[in-house]
Amino acid sequence: MNKQRKFSIFRYNPNTPEIKPFMQEYVLEEVPGMTIFVALNKIREDLDPSLMFDFVCRAAICGSCAMVINGKPRLACKTLTSDLKGTITLMPLPVFRLIGDLSVDTGTWFRQLSLKTEAWIHSEKKFDPEAVEDRMDNRIALEIYEAERCIECGCCIAGCVTANIREDFLGAAGINRVARFMVDPRDERTPKQYFDVIGSDEGAFGCMGLMACDDNCPMQLPLQSQLAFVRRKMLAYGLWGK
Numbered sequence: 001m002n003k004q005r006k007f008s009i010f011r012y013n014p015n016t017p018e019i020k021p022f023m024q025e026y027v028l029e030e031v032p033g034m035t036i037f038v039a040l041n042k043i044r045e046d047l048d049p050s051l052m053f054d055f056v057c058r059a060a061i062c063g064s065c066a067m068v069i070n071g072k073p074r075l076a077c078k079t080l081t082s083d084l085k086g087t088i089t090l091m092p093l094p095v096f097r098l099i100g101d102l103s104v105d106t107g108t109w110f111r112q113l114s115l116k117t118e119a120w121i122h123s124e125k126k127f128d129p130e131a132v133e134d135r136m137d138n139r140i141a142l143e144i145y146e147a148e149r150c151i152e153c154g155c156c157i158a159g160c161v162t163a164n165i166r167e168d169f170l171g172a173a174g175i176n177r178v179a180r181f182m183v184d185p186r187d188e189r190t191p192k193q194y195f196d197v198i199g200s201d202e203g204a205f206g207c208m209g210l211m212a213c214d215d216n217c218p219m220q221l222p223l224q225s226q227l228a229f230v231r232r233k234m235l236a237y238g239l240w241g242k
């Protein structure tokens, strides 16, 4: 006989503000290998078709199913109910605009992050479609690949003290994004140009360094070393102009 699991889920629809936010309880039978994603679909199919939450890939690739699960930002499709004790509490990620219940708009946030950090290769080099591709050092290619593994789930932002108190903070995801371009030899931005983007309290200097981001990243990105790397670069520019 499978165990019965109790879920306590945040409910609020900004389109019906007259209904105040509340926690709704559901009880489900836990089946082997059940993830929060599976549980939420079961609730929506069998108990409550009005429940709002996001998912696309079901495989920890798209980043859209992030939510606060028993107090920690996590991916619903990667979290087994059997790994959680007692009542399972689900809340939407803070910081991001609430669409409804557990669904938040991370897309707009990450788009403005890309625009603010100018997350594209800056080069004066003219594109020549006939030219042979430039070779890249394997070590650098791997560093870029590592930073690119970010799935924009928002877990690092939701768990970050600074991001929760200042809405212009770029967070670990933003600092990781900048680090990705700093190591890329094709990007011709100067230290000053990077300093203008990230050398303030909105960026590297707003970070309190408590590393919740590093703990919460479901992709285990090396956020701690990315933060240290960008800070060192920005301090060097701030102190010595290089």
Ligand code: SF4
Residues within 6 Å of the ligand: 156, 159, 160, 161, 162, 163, 171, 172, 206, 207, 208, 209, 210, 211, 212, 213, 214
């Ligand atoms: S270390 Fe910095 S970026 Fe990471 S959670 Fe703490 S304040 Fe936010």
Ligand code: SF4
Residues within 6 Å of the ligand: 149, 150, 151, 152, 153, 154, 155, 156, 157, 172, 173, 176, 216, 217, 218, 219, 220, 221, 223
């Ligand atoms: S750095 Fe990690 S936690 Fe932050 S958005 Fe990317 S994948 Fe998610």
Ligand code: FES
Residues within 6 Å of the ligand: 054, 055, 056, 057, 058, 059, 060, 061, 062, 063, 064, 065, 066, 075, 076, 077, 078
């Ligand atoms: S559904 Fe894509 S990361 Fe969970």
